[in-house]
Every structure is written in structure tokens, then in C-alpha cells.
Amino acid sequence: MHNGRVLGGDTPGPYLRDSKGIADTMQPTAAPPISASGSGSSFHRVYHLVRSWLWLLVLVPVLAGAATYAATRTVVKPLYSATSTLEVQLGQVGSDPLGLEITAAQQFAQTEVQLIDIPPVARLAYKILNLKPPFTPDGLLRITRASNPPNSTLIYVSATSGSPTFAARVATAMAQAASQVESQHQKQRFQASFNYNNAQIKAKNADIGTVNRLLASHRIGAGAAAGRIANDKRVIGQFALQNAQLNTALGRSGTQLQVWVTPTTPKSPVSPRPVRDAGLAALLALLVTAGFVYLGDYLRTTLDTPEEVSRVLGGVPVLGAIARLPTPGSNEAEKVVATHPRAPTAEAYRVVRTALLFSDPDRPPRTILVTSSKQAEGKTTTAVNLAATLAELGGRVLLLDCDLRRPSLHKVFDIDYRVGLTTALIGDDHALEQALRPSGYPNLYVMTSGPLPPNPSELLSAHKMSELIERLEQRFEHIVIDSPPLLPVADASVLSRLSDAVLLVVDVATATRHGLGRAGDSLTRVGTHITGVVLNKLVPDKRSGYYYYYYQGGDYVYRYGPRSAEEENGRKGGSGHAVKSRETAASREE
Numbered sequence: 001m002h003n004g005r006v007l008g009g010d011t012p013g014p015y016l017r018d019s020k021g022i023a024d025t026m027q028p029t030a031a032p033p034i035s036a037s038g039s040g041s042s043f044h045r046v047y048h049l050v051r052s053w054l055w056l057l058v059l060v061p062v063l064a065g066a067a068t069y070a071a072t073r074t075v076v077k078p079l080y081s082a083t084s085t086l087e088v089q090l091g092q093v094g095s096d097p098l099g100l101e102i103t104a105a106q107q108f109a110q111t112e113v114q115l116i117d118i119p120p121v122a123r124l125a126y127k128i129l130n131l132k133p134p135f136t137p138d139g140l141l142r143i144t145r146a147s148n149p150p151n152s153t154l155i156y157v158s159a160t161s162g163s164p165t166f167a168a169r170v171a172t173a174m175a176q177a178a179s180q181v182e183s184q185h186q187k188q189r190f191q192a193s194f195n196y197n198n199a200q201i202k203a204k205n206a207d208i209g210t211v212n213r214l215l216a217s218h219r220i221g222a223g224a225a226a227g228r229i230a231n232d233k234r235v236i237g238q239f240a241l242q243n244a245q246l247n248t249a250l251g252r253s254g255t256q257l258q259v260w261v262t263p264t265t266p267k268s269p270v271s272p273r274p275v276r277d278a279g280l281a282a283l284l285a286l287l288v289t290a291g292f293v294y295l296g297d298y299l300r301t302t303l304d305t306p307e308e309v310s311r312v313l314g315g316v317p318v319l320g321a322i323a324r325l326p327t328p329g330s331n332e333a334e335k336v337v338a339t340h341p342r343a344p345t346a347e348a349y350r351v352v353r354t355a356l357l358f359s360d361p362d363r364p365p366r367t368i369l370v371t372s373s374k375q376a377e378g379k380t381t382t383a384v385n386l387a388a389t390l391a392e393l394g395g396r397v398l399l400l401d402c403d404l405r406r407p408s409l410h411k412v413f414d415i416d417y418r419v420g421l422t423t424a425l426i427g428d429d430h431a432l433e434q435a436l437r438p439s440g441y442p443n444l445y446v447m448t449s450g451p452l453p454p455n456p457s458e459l460l461s462a463h464k465m466s467e468l469i470e471r472l473e474q475r476f477e478h479i480v481i482d483s484p485p486l487l488p489v490a491d492a493s494v495l496s497r498l499s500d501a502v503l504l505v506v507d508v509a510t511a512t513r514h515g516l517g518r519a520g521d522s523l524t525r526v527g528t529h530i531t532g533v534v535l536n537k538l539v540p541d542k543r544s545g546y547y548y549y550y551y552q553g554g555d556y557v558y559r560y561g562p563r564s565a566e567e568e569n570g571r572k573g574g575s576g577h578a579v580k581s582r583e584t585a586a587s588r589e590e
Contacts, residue, residue, distance in 0.1 A: 048305050053293045060289045065282030069274045078269035080164035084175035085261035086155040088112065105153045112155055112257060116146040116178045124177035129169060143167075144174050154260070164266045171263045179257040190246050197239040197246075204232040204239075301512040309506060309533055312516045316504070319359075319532035320352035324539055325381065334381045334412050337388035338441050346385070352534055353389040356501060359531055365501035367469060367479045371492040373519035374485050377507035378536040380408050386503070387480040391443035395477025399439065399446045402483045402495055404456035407449035409482055413439055420450030425464050432471070445476070456484075461494045469498050486519040493526045501531040508535050 050057065088105045115121070122137035144159045157178065159170035211228050214220040271277075303309050306318040323345050325336065337346045357364045370383035380403075387399040401409040402421060410417035415437055424435040424447070439446045453459050472479055481499060483492040496502050502523065506516065523529055 049293065049297055056293070057286065057289055061282040061286040064285035065278040068281035069278035072272035072274040072277050076272045077162055079160050079162060079271050080167045080266040080268075081158055081160045081270040082164070082168040082171040082263035082266055083156050083158040084171045084259065084263055086112075086157065086175055086178060086257050087260040088153040088155070089258050106151060109148045109153050109155055112178070112182065113146045113148045115182075116155070116157060116174070117141055117144070121174065121177045121181050124181060125170070125173040128173040128176060140170060140174065144170060146178075155257070160270070168263045168265045175259045175262070179259055182257045190249065193246050194243060197243050200239045201236050204236045208232045301514060303506075303508065303511050303513060303516070306533075306535060308513070309511070309516065309535065312513050313504070313520045313530055313533065316520070316530045317355075317359075317532050319355040319503070319534055320348055321535040321538055322348050322352075322378070322382070324537045334384055335388065335441075337385045337392075346389075349382075349385040350389045350392075352382075352503075352532075353386060356386075356503065356532060359501065363500075365499075365531070366473055366477065367481065367499045367501075369481045369483055369492065369495050369499035369502045370505060371483045371495075371502065372485050372505045372507070373487050373511065373515045375406075375488070377485075377505050377510070379485070379505040380412065380482050382503070382505045382534055382536065383480050383482040384409070384412055387444055387478070388441055390478045390480065391441060393477075394443065396475065397444050397478045397480065398436070398472055398476040399444060400472070400479055400481045401447065401449045402460060402481050402491065404449050404452055404459065404491065405484055405489065407452070409446055410448040413437070413446050415446065415448060417448040418451055420448035421468075422450030422453055422459070424450070425459065425462075425468060432468075457490050457494060460491055466498055486522045487515065490522075493522050493528075496523055496528040497526060499528075502528060503532055503534060504530045505534050505536050507537050509537055509539075 088109045119137060119141070122140045125140055126137040143161055144157060147156050147158070148154070149156075155178075157171055157175045159167045159174065161167040161170065208229050211220065211225050211232075215222065215225040303312070306321075310316055310318055325334070325345070336343060337349055340346055356368065359365070368386070370379050370386065372379040384399065387397050391397040399409060400421065401407050401417075404422070407417055410420075419431075420435050424432045427434075435447050435450065437446045437448070438444075459465065469479065481495055483495050486492045486504075504519065520530060
């Protein structure tokens with residue numbers, strides 16, 4: 001449906017004006033449209049999130065660190081730790097080119113670490129320390145800990161207590177007890193063999209005495225006695241040799257655990273450490289707070305930045321931002337471009353117009369559909385003021401009410417709606433001429449809805465509707481269509497097929513990610529897409545935020561969220577007048 005008209009060029013037209021044309025709007029007093037594409041969007045989202053919650057991200061860690069520091073200095077009882085060092089030794093170490101003895105010692109050390117923390121060692125240490133009830137050997141096990149570094153024959157026995165002297169005594173006693181218990185254990189491993197061999201030697205010596213008595217009483221022959229005694233001596237020699245071998249093995253084993261280093265009385269506590277603990281508490285509080293802030297942002301359904309709006313809609317650009325009108329619903333406010341042409345809000349609509357026309361400089365859109373995802377987002381107000389800014393360029397502009405369910409343009413311009421779109425669709429050229437009404441604004445005409453039909457979607461999708469649009473395009477430079485919202489009904493999706501551009505109006509205070517996503521999908525299913533987004537109903541505030549207006553030295557900041565304190569006061573005493581007075585003052589300055 002494009003007529004192929006290019007902005008500029010050699011042919012004079014409504015886009016080439018001397019003073020108030022599009023050349024002027026290329027330097028508006030309002031900020032240019034916000035680009036929401038690129039790798040910076042994620043950074044801006046994080047930046048916006050951190051900026052919004054910076055007070056909490058600072059306050060919580062500071063309070064956590066201060067509370068921890070105070071508690072560790074005044075409430076928490078200090079603990080002292082002392083450590084004894086044991087070394088695993090293998091008695092007689094011979095030539096071991098493969099290092100098998102060292103490996104065996106390391107494995108032995110790993111086993112001893114587990115054996116130290118057993119009741120026999122604690123009971124012996126309890127006796128060494130000469131402790132009395134109510135303290136028990138189990139109490140020693142609770143305050144001691146044994147450890148063995150990897151690939152090492154050293155064992156560390158540490159004791160922790162509120163008394164530095166007692167900690168050193170316990171560490172020393174536990175190390176000594178571990179060494180003695182292991183030495184006794186080694187001897188017990190050989191004692192059974194010694195006992196058996198000695199019993200056999202004793203039995204054979206007794207047998208030799210018996211043989212000698214029998215020989216003296218001539219009750220046994222000399223030859224038999226000599227053989228029996230020789231056999232007993234041979235057996236005695238064998239068991240004596242086994243005892244010698246056992247003594248050699250015991251000598252090689254020796255004392256497997258030797259106390260290498262005894263602890264001294266510790267001077268400083270191991271816990272608490274106020275500075276370290278306060279730092280760790282602050283870091284943990286920061287991580288937890290940041291996690292909750294991110295989780296809250298992830299679960300939040302509302303949209304806080306233009307980048308989020310663009311990202312939900314698949315990269316659709318944000319063409320402009322419009323402030324909340326001072327008196328919503330009034331004809332004066334809804335026609336702000338006509339009633340206050342020099343106000344910042346009117347300039348904001350001109351920014352939207354410029355961005356929309358330059359969305360395709362070679363083929364600027366002529367038929368523009370203005371819609372929203374749901375009711376009450378300001379699509380009608382946007383359509384009225386966008387049409388007014390287009391009419392400022394000098395070409396004839398038609399504002400067409402295609403909301404055949406809840407029409408409202410006739411209320412804005414205070415005209416009869418009973419002659420309009422539906423009468424033009426079923427009538428002739430005369431009916432079309434009757435449906436076109438002057439708006440009272442130069443170059444701007446209005447076509448109301450006409451009588452409401454029972455089947456709006458079918459009527460708008462009929463061939464007569466497309467023919468009507470083509471006829472209107474021959475008579476007007478631009479057609480701005482006010483349509484129903486996208487989500488409740490299919491009317492806007494049908495009209496998008498007849499339009500050159502689709503402008504989605506988003507109420508930043510009520511829009512949700514899910515709703516915008518569904519709105520974009522409804523157009524994608526019919527083969528069209530959203531040309532751009534207009535963020536609407538932003539709250540004017542003097543605090544720093546995301547959107548800025550520069551108007552004759554004054555700056556206006558637009559942010560999302562609840563009403564400002566000034567607006568809340570105005571609800572009781574006239575916030576609208578305050579905002580309007582700022583616009584009027586700016587107009588007087590200009």
C-alpha cells in the first residue's frame with residue numbers, strides 16, 4: 001500500500017517545509033528514541049537493578065559485618081589451639097630402592113590418624129593428665145583432632161580449648177598416649193608367639209628332667225634316654241631360634257609413633273577473629289542479598305527498562321517515551337499536541353513521529369495502526385496526538401476509528417459517531433464524504449466508528465475494508481488507525497494486514513512480560529510484526545532515572561514505578577495542575 005513517496009528528493013511535497021516541517025523535528029527538544037538492541041542491554045539491565053537496590057546491597061552487608069564484629073568481640077568466647085607432631089618410624093630402615101618402606105609408613109600414618117581418636121588413647125591421656133570428673137575421656141575426644149597431610153609420615157594432634165594452657169597439655173598428652181598405645185599394640189602382636197614358644201621350651205626342659213630321673217632309677221635305658229634328651233634339645237633350639245627371629249622383627253618395628261614436636265602455650269586465639277569474621281559475614285550477606293534481588297527481578301512480571309520491553313518483543317525498537325498526562329481522560333489532555341503544542345509531552349509525540357517516519361526512509365509508512373496489548377494503555381490518546389503531529393507536516397491526515405467494540409474518537413472530538421466507518425463500508429462515495437469530518441485541527445480529519453456491528457472482526461477482514469483503505473490512501477498522506485487491543489479480540493491482527501506500520505502502545509506501570517509476548521505472537525501468527533513501541537504514562541520526577549527531557553535548560557526525568565510524592569500530594573490537591581504549570585512555564589520561556 002506504499003505509494004513510494006520518499007522523504008526529501010527533488011519533488012516538492014508535504015515533507016519539505018520551510019520552518020515547521022520534518023527538518024525541525026530532526027532536532028527535537030526531547031531525547032531521541034532509545035535503542036534497545038546490542039550487547040549493552042544486559043549491562044544496562046544489571047546497572048539498573050544495582051542502581052535501584054544499591055541502598056540494600058550496601059546496608060545489609062554493613063549491618064551484617066558490624067553485628068558480627070561486635071559479637072565476636074563481646075559475646076563469643078575465644079578458643080585456643082595447640083598442636084603436637086608425631087612421626088611414623090619403621091625401626092631399622094634398610095636398603096629400599098623402590099621406596100616401599102616409606103610408602104608403608106605413609107599408609108600406616110593414615111591408619112593411625114583414625115586410631116588416635118579412639119577411647120583407649122583418650123583413657124590413657126586422661127590418666128597422664130590426672131583429670132577428674134566431671135571431665136571424662138570422651139571430653140578429650142571432643143576437643144582433639146588428628147590429621148595427616150597427603151604423602152607424609154607426620155601426624156598432627158590438635159587440641160582446642162578456651163584455656164591456652166589446657167589446650168597445650170591436652171595436645172601433648174594425646175600425642176604421648178598415642179605413642180604408648182601403639183607401642184603396646186606392637187608388643188601384643190608378638191606376645192602370643194613368645195608365650196607359645198616359651199611354653200614349648202619349658203615343656204621340653206621338664207621332659208629332659210623326667211628322663212634324667214628315670215635314667216637314675218634305671219627305669220630307662222641309657223640309649224633311649226640319650227635319644228629322647230637329644231630330641232628335646234633339638235626342639236628347644238628350634239623354639240629358641242623362633243624367639244630370636246621374633247625379637248629381630250620386634251626390633252625392626254620398634255615404636256611406630258614418636259613424638260616429634262610438643263606444643264607451646266598458644267598466645268592468640270584461633271577463633272573468633274573479628275576482622276576476618278566480619279569480612280566473611282559482610283561478603284556472605286552481599287551474596288545472599290544480591291541473590292534475592294536477582295531472584296525477585298527474575299520472578300517479577302513487570303517491565304522496568306526499555307531494553308526489557310524490546311527483548312520481550314524480539315528486538316522491536318522503542319520509538320519514544322510519553323509522560324503521564326496531567327489530567328487523563330480530558331479532551332484537552334488527549335489532544336495535547338493541539339492544546340499545548342510547545343509542551344514537552346507534545347515534543348515527545350513529535351519524536352515518535354520522526355522515528356516512525358524514518359523507520360523506513362525510502363518508503364515511509366502511510367497507513368499506521370496504533371494498538372496495545374490490553375485496554376487503558378493510552379492507544380487512543382497516542383493515535384490522536386500522532387495524527388496531529390503528522391498533520392503538522394502539511395499533508396492531509398485521517399484519524400480512523402476502527403475500534404468497533406468500544407469506540408472513543410467521537411468523544412475526544414465531540415462529534416456524532418453514527419456516521420462513520422461502518423456507514424462508509426456499506427454506502428457509496430456520498431456516504432464516504434459524510435463520514436469524513438474535520439477535526440478542528442489543520443489538515444486533520446476524523447472518521448468515527450459509525451453504528452457498531454454485531455461482527456466487527458468479519459467486517460474488518462472483508463474485501464470492502466481493504467478497498468476503503470486504498471481509496472482513503474488516494475486522498476490522504478497518512479491514515480492513523482485506532483484499533484482494539486491485541487489480546488482480547490482479533491480485530492487489531494486483521495487490521496495489521498492492511499497497515500504499513502504497527503505502533504504498540506505500552507503502559508509501563510501495568511505491562512507484563514507475558515502480556516507483551518502474547519501480543520507480539522498474535523501479530524506473528526498473521527504474518528505481520530510490530531514496527532515500534534511507545535512507552536506511555538511515565539511518571540515525571542526530578543530524581544535521576546532512565547528517560548530525560550531537555551527543554552530550555554530544564555530537565556524532566558521519567559521513571560517507572562508508583563506515583564511520586566508530588567503526584568500523591570496532587571491527587572489530593574492538584575498534581576495535574578502542577579505538571580501542567582511546568583509545561584505552561586516552559587511554553588512561556590519558549
